[in-house]
Amino acid sequence: MHNEYFQISNESGIAHLQLNRPDRFNTMGLAFFTGLRDAVLTLDDAGDTRALVISSAGKHFSAGMALDVFTGTTDVFDNSSPRARLGFQHALRNLMDCFDALDQVRFPVICAIQGGCIGGGLDLAVACDIRICTTDAFFALQETQIGMTADLGVLQRLPKIIPAGVARQMAYTSERLSAERALAVGLVNAVLPDAEALLRHAMELAGTIASKSPLAVAGCKTAINFARDHSTSESLRHMALLQSAIFDTHDLAEAISAWHGERQGRFDALSPLTTRETGNPR
Missing domain, CATH: 3.90.226.10 (2-enoyl-CoA Hydratase; Chain A, domain 1)
Incomplete structure (x- = not known):
C-alpha cells in the first residue's frame, strides 16, 4: 500500500x-x-x-x-x-x-x-x-x-x-x-x-x-495498557478475567516444545475482525 x-x-x-x-x-x-x-x-x-x-x-x-x-x-x-x-x-x-x-x-x-x-x-x-x-x-x-x-x-x-x-x-x-x-x-x-x-x-x-504466540503477546499488550490507566487492584481483577478468556493450552504446549527443541514455534494467527466498517474507526 x-x-x-x-x-x-x-x-x-x-x-x-x-x-x-x-x-x-x-x-x-x-x-x-x-x-x-x-x-x-x-x-x-x-x-x-x-x-x-x-x-x-x-x-x-x-x-x-x-x-x-x-x-x-x-x-x-x-x-x-x-x-x-x-x-x-x-x-x-x-x-x-x-x-x-x-x-x-x-x-x-x-x-x-x-x-x-x-x-x-x-x-x-x-x-x-x-x-x-x-x-x-x-x-x-x-x-x-x-x-x-x-x-x-x-x-x-x-x-x-x-x-x-x-x-x-x-x-x-x-x-x-x-x-x-x-x-x-x-x-x-x-x-x-x-x-x-x-x-x-x-x-x-x-x-x-x-516468533511468540500472538495470543500471548496480545494479552500482554492488553494487560499493560489497562494497568497504565487503572489501579493495581483493578488491573489484577482485569488480568484474572483476561487470562481466563485467552489461556490456550495448545499455544502453551507448542511454545514449550519449540523452546526445548530449539526450533521456531508454530502458532495460529489471531482471528480476523469483521465488525469494522471500512473507513471508520472501531
Whole structure:
C-alpha cells in the first residue's frame, strides 16, 4: 500500500510502515491521519500481523503537522462561533482517534526514529509500544513555540513514559531532548549509530516478537495498557478475567516444545475482525 504520506508492506507477519515524504520532513497533512488509522486497523482486522515497525525515509522522522493545515483554507479549526467550536472539538477527537489506533491494535508497534521527532511526530511515537532511535535523533514538543498547546495525546502519554518533570519541561519550553537523554529517561529502549542499524534492530526486534504466540503477546499488550490507566487492584481483577478468556493450552504446549527443541514455534494467527466498517474507526 502506498499513498502521499507513507508506504506499507507486510511480510511473514511483520508489517513495515515507512513515512515517505522526506522532501517535506515527513510532515502530516489531514489525510495522513485517516490514512494511518485505516492502514493500521486493516492490518489488525486481518489477524495475521504479529508486529508493526514504523520508520521514515530521509533525514528526519517527522516534523509533525504540516503548517499549511493551520494556515490554509480548511475550516477544521474554525473557532469563530459556538457551532464552529463544536465542530472543531469533533474534528480534533477524530485526529486523536487516529493515533489511538496504534494503542488499540492487538500487535505491538515499534517506532524507529532518526533525526527530528517533533510535534505530531512525537504524538505518534509515544502512542507506540516501543521506541528506538539513532544517535542523531532529537525529540521536541514544538507546539508552544508556535503559540498552541499540544493536543493529540503526547501530554497524556508522555508523562506515563518518562518522569513527569521532564515531560513538563519539554512541553513548557519546546526544548529538544537528545537521543542520549531520551535513553536515560526511558523514552527510547536503544540508541543505534545510524538509520541502517536502526531499521535492522527494529526488524530483528519485530521478528523476536513475531516468533511468540500472538495470543500471548496480545494479552500482554492488553494487560499493560489497562494497568497504565487503572489501579493495581483493578488491573489484577482485569488480568484474572483476561487470562481466563485467552489461556490456550495448545499455544502453551507448542511454545514449550519449540523452546526445548530449539526450533521456531508454530502458532495460529489471531482471528480476523469483521465488525469494522471500512473507513471508520472501531
